[in-house]
Each structure stands twice: as structure tokens, then as C-alpha cells.
Amino acid sequence: MARLTPGNITLAQEIITRYPVARSALIPLLHLAQEQDGYVSSDAMVHIAELLDITPAEVMGTCSFYEMFKREPVGEYMVNICHGISCHLLGASELIHHAVQTLGIKLGDTTEDGKITLEAVECIAACTEAPCLQVNYRYRDKVSTTDFDQLIDRLRTGTASIAPHGKLARTRQHIASQRRGGVSSPEGQTEPAWLARNSVADTDINSTDVSSTADRDNDASDNSVEHNISSSSL
Amino acid sequence: MNASASQDLRIITSRFDNPEGHSLAGYIQSGGYSGLRRALEMTPNQVHEEVREASLLGRGGAGFPAGVKWGFCPSEVWPRYLVVNGDESEPGTYKDRLLMERDPHQLIEGCLIACYALGLQQCFLYVRGEMAHAQERLAAALNEAYEAGYVGANVLGAQDFSVDITLHWGAGAYIVGEETALIESLEGNRGMPRLKPPYFPASIGLYGKPTIVNNVETLSNLPWIIVNGGKSFAAIGVKASTGTRVFAVSGHVAYPGVFEVPFGTTTFREIIFDSRYAGGLRAGHSLKAFIPGGASAPWFFEEHLDLPLEKTAVDEAGSMLGSGAIVVMDDTTDAVAACHNLVRFFARESCGKCTPCREGTSWLEKILSRILAGQGRSQDLDLLLDVCDNISPGIQWPPRQTTICPLGPSAVSPIASALERFRSEFEAYLPEVAL
Numbered sequence: 001m002a003r004l005t006p007g008n009i010t011l012a013q014e015i016i017t018r019y020p021v022a023r024s025a026l027i028p029l030l031h032l033a034q035e036q037d038g039y040v041s042s043d044a045m046v047h048i049a050e051l052l053d054i055t056p057a058e059v060m061g062t063c064s065f066y067e068m069f070k071r072e073p074v075g076e077y078m079v080n081i082c083h084g085i086s087c088h089l090l091g092a093s094e095l096i097h098h099a100v101q102t103l104g105i106k107l108g109d110t111t112e113d114g115k116i117t118l119e120a121v122e123c124i125a126a127c128t129e130a131p132c133l134q135v136n137y138r139y140r141d142k143v144s145t146t147d148f149d150q151l152i153d154r155l156r157t158g159t160a161s162i163a164p165h166g167k168l169a170r171t172r173q174h175i176a177s178q179r180r181g182g183v184s185s186p187e188g189q190t191e192p193a194w195l196a197r198n199s200v201a202d203t204d205i206n207s208t209d210v211s212s213t214a215d216r217d218n219d220a221s222d223n224s225v226e227h228n229i230s231s232s233s234l
Numbered sequence: 235m236n237a238s239a240s241q242d243l244r245i246i247t248s249r250f251d252n253p254e255g256h257s258l259a260g261y262i263q264s265g266g267y268s269g270l271r272r273a274l275e276m277t278p279n280q281v282h283e284e285v286r287e288a289s290l291l292g293r294g295g296a297g298f299p300a301g302v303k304w305g306f307c308p309s310e311v312w313p314r315y316l317v318v319n320g321d322e323s324e325p326g327t328y329k330d331r332l333l334m335e336r337d338p339h340q341l342i343e344g345c346l347i348a349c350y351a352l353g354l355q356q357c358f359l360y361v362r363g364e365m366a367h368a369q370e371r372l373a374a375a376l377n378e379a380y381e382a383g384y385v386g387a388n389v390l391g392a393q394d395f396s397v398d399i400t401l402h403w404g405a406g407a408y409i410v411g412e413e414t415a416l417i418e419s420l421e422g423n424r425g426m427p428r429l430k431p432p433y434f435p436a437s438i439g440l441y442g443k444p445t446i447v448n449n450v451e452t453l454s455n456l457p458w459i460i461v462n463g464g465k466s467f468a469a470i471g472v473k474a475s476t477g478t479r480v481f482a483v484s485g486h487v488a489y490p491g492v493f494e495v496p497f498g499t500t501t502f503r504e505i506i507f508d509s510r511y512a513g514g515l516r517a518g519h520s521l522k523a524f525i526p527g528g529a530s531a532p533w534f535f536e537e538h539l540d541l542p543l544e545k546t547a548v549d550e551a552g553s554m555l556g557s558g559a560i561v562v563m564d565d566t567t568d569a570v571a572a573c574h575n576l577v578r579f580f581a582r583e584s585c586g587k588c589t590p591c592r593e594g595t596s597w598l599e600k601i602l603s604r605i606l607a608g609q610g611r612s613q614d615l616d617l618l619l620d621v622c623d624n625i626s627p628g629i630q631w632p633p634r635q636t637t638i639c640p641l642g643p644s645a646v647s648p649i650a651s652a653l654e655r656f657r658s659e660f661e662a663y664l665p666e667v668a669l
Contacts, residue, residue, distance in 0.1 A: 018398070018400045019400065020356070020441065021421065021422075021441055023421060023422035024402075024420055024421055024422050025422070026422030027402070027403075027404065027405055027419065027422065028402065028403075030405065031363075031403070031405065052422075054422075061423075061424060062422055062423055062424055065407065065424035065425060065585075066363070066404070066405035066406050066407050066425070067405070067406030067407065068363045068364065068405040068406035069405055069406075083575070084325040084326070084575075084579065085325045085326055085485075085525070085529060085561055085572065085575050085576055085579075086325070086326055086484035086485055086490075086561055088571075088572065088575045089485045089486055089561070089563060089567065089572070090485070090486075122323070122325070122408065122579055122582060122583065123323060123324070123325040123326070123327070123529075123579070124364055125322050125323065125327060125328045125330075125331045125362070125364075125365070126328060126331075127325075127326050127327070127328045127482055127484035127485075127490070127559065127561070128328060128482055128483070128484045128490035128491050128492060129490075130484060130485075130490070134364065136366075137363075137364050137365070137366040138366060138367070139367070168363070168366040168369055168370075168403070169366055169369035169370035169373055169403075170366075170370050171370040171373040171374045171377070172373055173373045173376050173377060173400075173401045174377055175380055175386065175398070176380065176381070178387070179380045179381070179383075179385075179386040179387055180386055180387055180398060181356070181385070181386045181387050181389075181396035181397045181398035182387070182396060182398065183356060183398065184313040184315070184355035184356040185313070186313065186440075186441035186442060186443050188312065188313055189312050190312055190313075191312055191353065192312070192313075192353040192355050193394040193395070194278065194350065194353070194392070194394040194395040195278055195353040196394065197277045197278060197394070198277050198278055198279045200277075201277045201279070
């Protein structure tokens, strides 16, 4: 469908500055594209490739590896029923069967009104709340078939207060420029300033290069000596 | 949610019942960021030493001592990075999400302490893609912490200590919990594990630089360790398993829940049956089997109930505590269906890099599917074991690997466990003509 909007380009450029290597922003930018359009379009992938100075094939290569990225339009709500072991033991199969029957679609398909896409997914880390599901990655715990029907009604009438597919966190990280600690480029070879505090302590006690041995050496006796001495010097 | 914790001793779940525990004000009010303040009064080496003395085992699954892992950074190679593994997705595992949602500042403080101790110059907090609420809680916490001067430039006013924490989230792939796959993913690639050696990203990790990858629960322990001292931490639990651990008990129990208990002193019987914890099996049912440490772990049975929740004891009994996931199966459980469920997980989540795993796990899933459908063949049970043997020669514990990472061999555990104990249930599925 679409390339990123001007607003999202600005956001994308800010996200890129948080990483020492631009390509690390690839997955965050794919999420941004999916948030914009509800899925990751080919145009968006080409645009992301331009922003990161990599090829569209590389973008597609990464995008296609991850379950959450949809390269075709999906329903407004992804209903993902967990079929992990804990949910399996407490009725996931029955819940999935019920969902398939009532929605009249196969797993992976979307209802005709374009509202709901149904999937069975692996463990979503809510095992004590089995059987569980997510709607656009928002949890619903201990879901009975009645709960499921009510949920579908609310999704269809737009009363479930869940953002359309693609939107994840409602709060974004924002770092004010004067608060930035600075990205650390892999090319930068400088030792961090605060580690000098080790050698100041070492100089105090006339020890020989404790800082480098302490980092490498797991010999407890060696380190406890260093520890005792430097705490007494404080 | 019914997540709760034992009242006895709570190190990392102490704010779980505090509705404001996730905000900066609520965190500071309950003692938050005093570990960071204390750490900055010490030298980085002293902080590292406290963590070594604590004998804190990594809480992600492998159980490797964090202080030792920290020691693997080569001394003269810069920069060094910290990558937080918040990609919790092992079936049955439910603790890191709670730690991120309910106490995000505790994790952030732990990250800062680790960065200070080891000279890690930038931190990447990798949260599982499916955890939208954890992502927004962490984003809000980071925004507050940056604003208040706890993260970013000149932490707590220190002229020499600045570190950025970049919030990053994945997009759905279990394999990314493997630390080298996590790094690949963070570099913008398909999340496939890297060839070993090097065995630890501490020597060659993110962008080829020394990188410490620690689990959310591991790092969440650091503020307490620095405030109370490594010795106090090591005094809790038992010798090889110190501090507390968070276990999720799920499946056929009366009160499924998340419990923080002293490491190594509680037994499986207590955590499954005691009314302070999961309260026993569902009324009228008895125990068939339980998984002690996530889908990858061989199953335990009645005779293992008195083992302590302690790494060495569980390892020696032929399984693992893994990621703190105890899944209880009662007498209504179909062992073949449960086995198929676990194997299907690994088949779906195999990244496809190594042939034994890519081909093997999907064959195992296909064979189990046809057995369940009543279309098994007479040789199928032997065939299952033969495929298992090709993925993990000898089908032993700990498993041998023909693959780069342990995902493939993990699929062998449920089959070996279920076939050894419940072979007759598999045979009952085979059609008469096949027998």
C-alpha cells in the first residue's frame, strides 16, 4: 500500500539514531509500518530499505522470519488463541474448535467483514491464566466459550477499546537530546570513563593492574583480596 | 490475574501487589534506586565482586552463574554492550513478563548496575514482541527515569557515568531467546543462532563486540544484592542455588500461580500441593506427571516430588529447572496428545538453520499427528526414537547436540519421557492392523 508518512519518517529517523548501526532499527521500523497500515506492505519495505541503506530483499528476508509481521492485509483484530502446553491441558483445543465454528473461518483466515483474523499461537506467557488469548496482543485470561462470544460481539461493535492491528505499546520511548548518554559505535575503541575509578582505587593500594585481571579472572581468592583492600581504602 | 508470591521472603516480586510499584514515585517510595546509589559509591570492580559473591545463577534457563559470565569480557576490547533477554517464550514460563509489567524500574536499575560494574557502554532491552503491555510499562518507566536523571547522560549527576538504555522489541520467534539469535535479531537479521565457538557473546557479541546477555529475572536481582550485599544473597537458598527464584505453576492444579520461593529449600511437593502455593491438583484427580522446567525439560513423576527446587538435585535426577516453569498434568491427561503438543511447538519454532532440527522436529510432529489420528504404523514408535537419536545421539540427559543450539534436542525430551513411561498409551492409538 503505502510508504511511510512524513510523521512516521521523522519517527523512524529518531529511532535509527538510538542504534550504533542503522540496520538494528529494521524490526522497529517494520513495526512502525505495520502500525501505519495494519500490515507490512511492499512499498513500506522498499521505503525502509532506503531509510536504512540496505536492499529491499534484505528487508523482506528479515520481515518474513517473524510471525508477527503480516505481508498481506489481515483483520482489524488478530485473535490469537494460545495452544501452548498449559492452555492445551485446560481446554485450548475446545476453545479453538468453538472459535472456528462460530466465526465460520479456518485458522489463519479473516472473517468476511474484515474484522477478525483467527490464529492458534504458541505460548504467550500467561500460563497460570489458561486458557488465554490475545486480541492485537492484549491479553484475555481464563477464556470460556461464553467469554469468547461476548468478546467477538464487542469487537464487532467496536466497544472493546482495543487499537486496530499493528499498534503495540501505547507509550513510546522518548529521549530528550540533552538527556542522551550517547550511542556507542562498535568502531569507538575507548574505555568507558567510569572504569578509571578502578585504577584510582588500585593506585591507592599500589596494586598491579587489578582491573584487567579482575575482569578475566574468576579465582575467588584473588578477587576477595582485591575487594577487601579496596573497601578499606574507601 | 492471580499471580501471587509467598509472604516469606520476596526479593524481586516485592512490588507485585503495589499498584503504583511500576511508577518512578512508587518505586522510589519503596526503596527503589538505592542499589544504584550504593553501587556508584563503590568501584565497578567491587560491584562485580558483590555479584560474584552472591553466586547468582542466570535465571533464563541454562543456569550459568552470572558473575562468572560477566568475567568473560576480554579486558582491552571496547565498546562492551548489555543486551537484556526479555523474550520469554518457553511454554509454561511466566515470570519475566510480570517483572517487566509490574516492576520495570527494578529491571532498569539492574541494567544500570550491570553497566557500571563491567563498563558496558550501551544497553538494549529486548522485549518479546507479543508483550504490548510490558513494552509500554518499560517505555513509560524509561521516559520517567531519563527525565529524572537515572538513565542517560550523567547518571545521578556522575560526570563519568553515562549510559543509554534503548528499548527494543521483537516480532514473534521463540528461537530469539537463544542469546546469539537474540543478537542476530537485534542486528536486524533473521533470528538464527550463531555458530559456536565463541560460546559466549561476552567475547564476540553484538556488532562483534563483547556483549553480556542477561535474563530479566537475573538483572532484577541486582538492586537487592547491592543494597544487602552478595553474602546476604548467598545466605538464602542452598550452596549451588542462592537467592530466591520465581516459579510459575500451571496446568491441572487448584490454584495456578507465580510464586517467589527461596532457591533450593522448597520441594516440588510443597510448591504443587501446599495451600500457600498451587494447593494441589484439581479436586478428585491425581498426579500423572509434571514438567519441572519448561517444555524442553524431561518429565518428572510422583517419585520426584520430594526433590528440592534446586539446580544440582534436579540436574542429577535427569531433568532441569530451566526457566522456572512447572506444568502439572493429572490423570485425565492424554500423554500422547501432550507429547504431540510439545513437539509441535519445537517443529513450528525451529529456525531452519540446522538440518537435524529442521527436518527432525517436523518429522516427529508428523508421525505423532498420524498416531493421534489413528493412522500410526507398527514401526512408528521405533521410528520416533530413531529420529530422536538422529537429532540427539544416544537420547540421553543432558542431551548431545547435532545442532548449533539446543532447540532440536529439546523436542526429544517429551518423546523420551512419554514413551518410556506411557508406551502403552501410544500403542493403544495404533490401529489393530499395525500391531
